[in-house]
Amino acid sequence: MTVGLFIPCYVNQFYPEVAIASLELLEKQGLKVEYPINQTCCGQPMANSGFENFAKKTYELFVKNFYHYDYIVSPSGSCVYHVKEHFDIVDQTDEVTHVRSGIYEISEFLVKILKKENFNSYFPHRVGLHQSCHGLRGLNLGKPSEIIGEEYSVTKKLLNNVKGIEIVLLEREDECCGFGGTFAVAEEAVSVKMGIDRINDHINQNVEVITATDMSCLMHLEGIIRKRNLPIKVKHLVEIINNTM
Amino acid sequence: MNRESILNTIKRNKPLFKELPEIIVENFKKGNDLLESFIKNVEATGGKVVFANNKNDVTLYLKNRFKDFDNIISLSEGIDITTINPDKISSAKELDKLELAILDAQFGVAENGAVWISDKNTYHRSIPFIALHLVLILLDEEIVENMNEAYERLASFNEGYGVFISGPSKTADIEQSLVIGAQGPLSATIILIK
Amino acid sequence: MIDHPQAAKIFNEDVERVNWHDKSLWVVRQKRDKVASEVKGWETLRSLASGIKAHTLSNLDEYLIQFENQAIKNGAKVHWAENAEEHNKIVFEILNEHNAKNVVKSKSMLTEECGLNHYLEKKGIDIVDTDLGERIVQLAKEPPSHIVMPAIHKKREEIDELFHQHLNTELSGGDEVYLTREARKHLRQKFLDADGAITGVNFAVAETGTIVVCTNEGNADMGVHSTKLHIACMGIEKIIPSQKHLGIFLRLLARSATGQPITSYSSHFRSPQKGNKFHIIIVDNGRSKHLGRPDFRSSLHCIRCGACMNTCPVYRRSGGHSYNATIPGPIGSIVSPGFDLNKYSSLPFASSLCGSCADICPVKIDIHDQLYKWRQVLTEKIHKNRFKSFVMFIAGFIFARPSTYRLSGKLANISLRFLPKSIIDNLIKGWTRERMLPEVPQSSFEGWYKKNRKT
Numbered sequence: 059m060t061v062g063l064f065i066p067c068y069v070n071q072f073y074p075e076v077a078i079a080s081l082e083l084l085e086k087q088g089l090k091v092e093y094p095i096n097q098t099c100c101g102q103p104m105a106n107s108g109f110e111n112f113a114k115k116t117y118e119l120f121v122k123n124f125y126h127y128d129y130i131v132s133p134s135g136s137c138v139y140h141v142k143e144h145f146d147i148v149d150q151t152d153e154v155t156h157v158r159s160g161i162y163e164i165s166e167f168l169v170k171i172l173k174k175e176n177f178n179s180y181f182p183h184r185v186g187l188h189q190s191c192h193g194l195r196g197l198n199l200g201k202p203s204e205i206i207g208e209e210y211s212v213t214k215k216l217l218n219n220v221k222g223i224e225i226v227l228l229e230r231e232d233e234c235c236g237f238g239g240t241f242a243v244a245e246e247a248v249s250v251k252m253g254i255d256r257i258n259d260h261i262n263q264n265v266e267v268i269t270a271t272d273m274s275c276l277m278h279l280e281g282i283i284r285k286r287n288l289p290i291k292v293k294h295l296v297e298i299i300n301n302t303m
Numbered sequence: 304m305n306r307e308s309i310l311n312t313i314k315r316n317k318p319l320f321k322e323l324p325e326i327i328v329e330n331f332k333k334g335n336d337l338l339e340s341f342i343k344n345v346e347a348t349g350g351k352v353v354f355a356n357n358k359n360d361v362t363l364y365l366k367n368r369f370k371d372f373d374n375i376i377s378l379s380e381g382i383d384i385t386t387i388n389p390d391k392i393s394s395a396k397e398l399d400k401l402e403l404a405i406l407d408a409q410f411g412v413a414e415n416g417a418v419w420i421s422d423k424n425t426y427h428r429s430i431p432f433i434a435l436h437l438v439l440i441l442l443d444e445e446i447v448e449n450m451n452e453a454y455e456r457l458a459s460f461n462e463g464y465g466v467f468i469s470g471p472s473k474t475a476d477i478e479q480s481l482v483i484g485a486q487g488p489l490s491a492t493i494i495l496i497k
Numbered sequence: 498m499i500d501h502p503q504a505a506k507i508f509n510e511d512v513e514r515v516n517w518h519d520k521s522l523w524v525v526r527q528k529r530d531k532v533a534s535e536v537k538g539w540e541t542l543r544s545l546a547s548g549i550k551a552h553t554l555s556n557l558d559e560y561l562i563q564f565e566n567q568a569i570k571n572g573a574k575v576h577w578a579e580n581a582e583e584h585n586k587i588v589f590e591i592l593n594e595h596n597a598k599n600v601v602k603s604k605s606m607l608t609e610e611c612g613l614n615h616y617l618e619k620k621g622i623d624i625v626d627t628d629l630g631e632r633i634v635q636l637a638k639e640p641p642s643h644i645v646m647p648a649i650h651k652k653r654e655e656i657d658e659l660f661h662q663h664l665n666t667e668l669s670g671g672d673e674v675y676l677t678r679e680a681r682k683h684l685r686q687k688f689l690d691a692d693g694a695i696t697g698v699n700f701a702v703a704e705t706g707t708i709v710v711c712t713n714e715g716n717a718d719m720g721v722h723s724t725k726l727h728i729a730c731m732g733i734e735k736i737i738p739s740q741k742h743l744g745i746f747l748r749l750l751a752r753s754a755t756g757q758p759i760t761s762y763s764s765h766f767r768s769p770q771k772g773n774k775f776h777i778i779i780v781d782n783g784r785s786k787h788l789g790r791p792d793f794r795s796s797l798h799c800i801r802c803g804a805c806m807n808t809c810p811v812y813r814r815s816g817g818h819s820y821n822a823t824i825p826g827p828i829g830s831i832v833s834p835g836f837d838l839n840k841y842s843s844l845p846f847a848s849s850l851c852g853s854c855a856d857i858c859p860v861k862i863d864i865h866d867q868l869y870k871w872r873q874v875l876t877e878k879i880h881k882n883r884f885k886s887f888v889m890f891i892a893g894f895i896f897a898r899p900s901t902y903r904l905s906g907k908l909a910n911i912s913l914r915f916l917p918k919s920i921i922d923n924l925i926k927g928w929t930r931e932r933m934l935p936e937v938p939q940s941s942f943e944g945w946y947k948k949n950r951k952t
Contacts, residue, residue, distance in 0.1 A: 072935040077942035108872030195852035206539040238849025243927030247506040281932025306577035316789030324548035395723035415758035429722035451744035463768030472715040476630035477673040487715025
């Protein structure tokens with residue numbers, strides 16, 4: 059089983075530790091993992107701003123870089139969702155189809171493909187799970203609170219097996235953090251307010267660390283946290299899972 | 304002209320035909336105690352439930368509870384406490400001072416505490432709305448579980464008007480604070496007859 | 498003209514108020530969750546409702562004709578209005594025919610869309626909105642800010658002052674019971690003095706020619722049964738095929754809208770009471786055109802429950818008025834651009850695309866997908882923001898070529914660490930006013946990978 063590791067542009071630049079943790083975690087499972095050096099971006103920033111036509115060439119480069127892997131794995135729910143749902147505007151070649159169906163967000167890959175939920179992880183902290191929207195609703199990583207049905211959550215399954223962890227229940231389990239890509243700047247006031255409200259929910263429950271499947275959410279929340287000197291930290295889910303004693 | 308233009312645009316723009324999905328009513332059945340559920344839901348709407356063995360009981364109860372009222376219409380056979388001459392009523396204006404209206408309901412719906420009445424239960428449609436207080440008489444076995452079943456029951460309905468009434472009138476338009484009694488009756492009582 | 502981001506910014510200046518508005522609507526969302534979970538097969542109901550609406554749209558002309566035939570058989574008069582002006586004209590003509598000068602109206606977003614009140618007032622007709630929330634905004638001379646709870650943005654003290662001014666009530670500190678009782682007296686007089694009643698239509702049944710109107714206050718019925726003239730206004734998309742389908746929609750509507758299993762009154766109007774007149778106006782106003790938009794036509798499924806607004810984190814924190822559209826919120830943002838691309842160009846961007854609206858919509862409109870698709874349409878048709886266009890083109894160029902990407906990454910990395918904060922702040926001030934930029938590590942992941950893995 060070959061795995062191509064896709065790292066979102068901003069994770070590559072600003073949060074290499076998330077990418078390193080993803081790589082290490084996958085390698086520990088005995089998989090052949092590669093990071094195609096010519097990868098760039100999934101095209102979301104352009105497409106979500108309404109310029110998906112400008113993103114076509116980016117999509118083609120993405121497929122070129124990744125089609126020869128059995129699976130493509132990424133520590134980013136929103137990027138994976140974008141590839142799965144919005145790469146429909148380029149020619150649907152075999153390569154494109156394979157990439158769209160073979161791409162997985164990392165927690166989904168671990169639980170659903172490797173069928174493994176326990177990684178001997180250790181993280182003795184009060185953790186609040188921020189359920190990033192694209193992962194939750196777009197990739198079905200869990201049951202959204204507005205859907206009526208049986209509870210399930212891939213991310214909670216993984217976190218529940220972490221030794222020493224205390225997962226804290228929030229007032230609003232899956233409200234959006236307000237990042238939304240260019241929305242963060244185009245609708246600055248609402249975006250920041252949404253972020254503040256999320257952070258306060260965690261602080262009110264005495265959360266030490268906010269975790270999520272998307273570094274974009276955490277980058278936005280961390281930005282607010284640091285600006286206001288709030289007593290709370292963020293950490294990507296894969297870093298927690300990859301952390302052993 | 305408007306009509307033809309609209310219909311032509313629709314014909315031109317409508318999507319490819321899609322089949323109508325089938326509704327299997329039994330799949331929605333919870334099978335819980337209908338009476339218990341009905342009572343709980345009537346009370347949740349701000350309505351009141353009272354039990355009676357027969358219409359005489361009902362008459363006694365109403366005479367006692369509403370003893371200070373002198374503007375009453377009863378449209379339920381066997382409950383003869385009407386104080387207004389029905390022949391004099393031909394418009395809502397004459398009903399403005401109506402304090403109590405008593406009507407028969409045809410059946411109730413357990414999931415939401417609603418009861419169904421129609422033209423045959425009233426001789427002027429404003430009566431159940433304009434009265435200060437509303438009382439509805441229902442046989443306790445005439446309860447269906449949900450609205451899907453309700454419409455099965457109404458399959459042959461062909462009167463000019465019918466309404467599901469669930470509780471008294473209400474509003475929460477002022478800072479989401481619930482107030483019982485808006486433009487319709489201030490109270491709704493269901494009297495269940497065995 | 499102020500756009501959504503600007504209006505939202507102003508709305509957020511009063512932090513207490515935003516919190517209050519957000520909380521009020523979240524409570525309604527929670528109520529909805531509770532009652533929806535009590536229904537066996539809730540998600541099945543949604544699928545059925547969506548399927549029934551999709552089927553209906555694919556056969557809409559036939560169903561409208563069937564509805565018209567039935568309604569006429571039942572003793573109603575049916576009119577067709579291609580647009581808002583036609584609709585208003587027809588309403589006025591009917592009222593004029595009956596010498597009706599005092600009209601009561603129950604909630605109808607369609608009449609709001611057509612600007613009916615304003616039109617009739619100019620013609621000397623006294624038109625009173627009888628839903629309490631609608632009456633409040635009517636007295637305040639404001640548009641409704643929510644399609645189900647029109648005055649959700651108003652605080653009790655404001656309503657207290659409003660009633661004191663217009664209804665001569667005592668100042669009560671906003672006692673809702675007192676104010677509601679006073680409104681009841683005031684509206685009761687309006688009902689008795691009215692010589693015409695206008696209602697909206699929640700559902701129009703093709704099979705039987707029946708229209709169904711749902712209220713909690715009983716104001717639709719009070720209006721219709723107090724007068725001799727009933728005018729019902731409906732959009733073409735309100736049609737459902739058969740009476741039994743009401744079982745599906747009535748189970749979904751109130752639960753989604755207010756968290757009640759059903760409204761106090763679900764009135765089925767088929768024939769007018771003896772001696773009365775019943776007119777139904779079928780209105781297009783852009784709907785048949787919208788039907789021809791494959792990506793967007795499913796927004797015609799909408800049953801006007803407002804659940805999407807209650808769940809939308811953006812709507813809750815910006816308020817209905819910031820959308821500047823008859824229908825605000827998520828559904829408003831995908832319907833309004835169809836009317837006027839220019840005027841509503843900021844609306845599809847007033848969303849983080851979280852997808853909660855699509856999950857909660859009882860008729861399964863893929864709102865979040867349509868917001869995304871409208872963005873593509875808007876950038877193509879409206880080249881207002883040429884700079885953004887240019888930046889996105891450059892971004893597309895950079896991301897499509899690994900070599901330029903790597904170079905620009907290095908530059909970004911370097912520049913963030915060594916360039917003066919002021920320059921960076923000016924470039925990306927929309928971020929840095931309220932947020933710190935992420936710290937820049939010594940090396941990117943790519944750099945680390947090259948050193949530690951790549952041979």
